[in-house]
Amino acid sequence: MKHFFYILGKPDNIPIAGMLVLVAFYTWYAFRQAFKNDRLMEAGLIKEGEPDRVHVFPYLVRIEMLAAMVTLAILLFWSLGVDAPLEEIANPSKTPNPSKAPWYFLGLQELLVYFDPWIAGFLLPNIIIVGLIAIPYIDINPKGSGYYSFKDRKFAILTFLLGFLVLWVGMIFIGTFMRGPGWYFYMPWEEWDVHKVVAITNVNLHELFGIRSVWGQGIFGAVVVGGYFGSAVLHFGWLKMKKSEWLERMGPIRYGTFMFLFLSLGGVVIKMILRHTLNIKYVWVTPWFNV
């Protein structure tokens, strides 16, 4: 555990320690509010979808001012007390191992374990950003606006927590505390050993099915990925058959965008599971890109 506290104590990692505490706290606090409101709504004390409102000024603004003062106080204390860390003069003949990105990019650096740089460094970050921008346009749930509620927004909250807590914050935690030399897994209390060797031989998915030719790989991968995203088409058809009201409200464009983003999120998780269980490197191999 000495090693864990050493990493935790580095001035560089103060924001991470702070983030973990704050994220945990605010998640708990938000859920507390949400469950409170849910109970109130069930008891009929507030009308569903139309809870109590107060004026922004002064009631919200003064709370915001308090929050600003607290933030200022914390930042002042931090900057006065801790000097920015500097290490040894850079030595061009010695590459640091491990070479870690700053904490706000560690999530993406961790993604590099599962995807190649084009996907992990370009496609996925762009999809993330575009997806976040698109949320207001594809979210047609009118409830839960301006008040905490879990039962009114179950799906949205769970999806967001999957994407944020598990994939983003979780990856940062792993990248900071559990990745050591060679980018191997180290438990937080293990010493980092530069000589460690772990036997990992990754295979591509098509190899598991015995397909070797270049064209074969490409077609196989296209089938897999296309089939995965194509399941949305099946889902669409099924909903249409059921005459789903939700689908009516969404409309096909919104539905398509939403399914693409949702399936991408799920795809990342599935890929990570495949990598850890079956040592699968790529699902779709072409001469131009690999997924």
Place this chain on the structure above:
Amino acid sequence: MNPMEKPVEQTSFRTHFLVLSLVLVALTVWALVDEFILRRPWKGYQRTFKKIEHQKVSADYQKFLRDVYDVKRLDQLKGQQRAEEGRLEQSKEYREALTALKKADVTLSDWVNRRRAVKSEYDEAAYEFTHARMKKSSRMEFYRKEMAEQKKVLDEVTAKAAEAQSIRDTTKKTVDQHRMAWITLKAEIDKWELPKLDFEERLVKIKSRPIQIQQVMVPALGRIDRCLSCHVGIEKKGFGAERDLVHRSHPGNEFPLDHPKNLLAHHPVDKFGCAVCHHGDGESTKVKKAHGYESNGERVEHFSEPMIKKEFIQAACAKCHEQTTKPGMEIVQKGKDAFKKFGCLACHKVTNGWGEKIAGWEGGPVSVDLAEIADKAHDEIDFSFVEAPHTWAEYVRQRLLDPQKVNPSRPEQGIPYDSPMPNHHLSKDEAVAITTLLQAFTREVKKIPESYKVKNGKSADPAASGDLQAGRHVFVKYGCGACHGLNGEGGQINYNYEGGPTKEKAMMPHLQGLADKYTDDELVERIELGTQPEGKFDANDVTPPLFMPRWKGVIKPEEFNVLVKYLKSIKGAKKTSDDW
């Protein structure tokens, strides 16, 4: 779960605001104190030194007033001076002489100005004439006449001015004669008055000196040193015994400027800075960061150039001064002698940093080339077995005293044997001396401009009386003794060397009885080829770390001749078996 909990309109945040405001006020105060006082220790040091210097100069001033400043005599002289002034005022001749002088001055300045005007007219005419002549104009004659006329006038006026000047000089002499007595008195008085004024001026200057960062920029050395911000007294004289080391003047300042011991006179701060000799971080203004040591004596983390400790300071001189036999370089010279004596060159040749040989420092390739050894990054040194402080110098010094203690075997980390460097049981002084020598082997030497260096030629090989002694010199020169024993007795440990007696205690061979084993040519060939790698005692274990280098092309043929003669003559104690 109380749905009737207090609505937000009625909750008061007064206490929150109050507490936070107080916290922010406290933080602001802390920020101000930190900014103006805590982060700037040099301000305190400068203020204290101002007081110290003021006190010192005050004390000297008081001493001067007490012992030298003869008030009685001065009063007498001043009385005489006043009397003289009175007399001059009364004197009619003096007043007349003064008036005449004034008149002469006026006349002279009139003539001088007149001459100036006339000369410029002449210059104008001369120009027009030259111009017309070059253009071969018809006006040439006209201007020539002009010029001649102006010259005549100029000569007349010049004569008149000279006359006025001489009149003025005579008048002045007369006035001076009258004032001679007063001037003599003034010179007498000034013998005491001038030093007094000097003291007072100095005291005012000290008091009014602003508190500011003092920095020296030395572009030639690529350094900016702010040491003077705290060490205000370094360039001054007379502070050698201050209680606080920070206020002391540099050692040697008490000597006269041309004395060889006055270091700063020969190495002025504005040309050298401080850090080029003393290391440390010259650009820092905080004590720990500048010196490179924490308060517990440990090196500041990640800093590679902590200040050189006193015992190694001569390494700084060696960066520029080639001649180590001069006084002031004794430790470096001792280091060189010890380096040669213990045969370090056999394994550690010293190139010029680019792999080229340096005469007198040729050696073997068994271990590290010491060319830029002082630049080894601290973060790459394993200090597990080094006593504090964990600096490069301490690592080297302790390693020289006991290599196997500082670098023992660590099989779990892949190091199968203790350090193969022989332990020749150096004395403490020799270890310090060799560390000092090695500290000067740095890349920085190449960056120092040639104008800073003092080259005094190389010392020649020592003279030898006879072949045996010449051979011994060669033996010492190439460090054969490091492995084969300083007198050929063998006994140095070489892990898993085939000579045995055991794997861990395998010893390198002695050089006794070579006359029976080799002819001269065979011996030369044996040394020229060496043995790389050496044979193993235990075939399943690692290769012995030390080997006999290939001396062909390094030891010269004439050196080989005398070397074999010496080797064959070696007799004495053996530390290893005959079995090799």
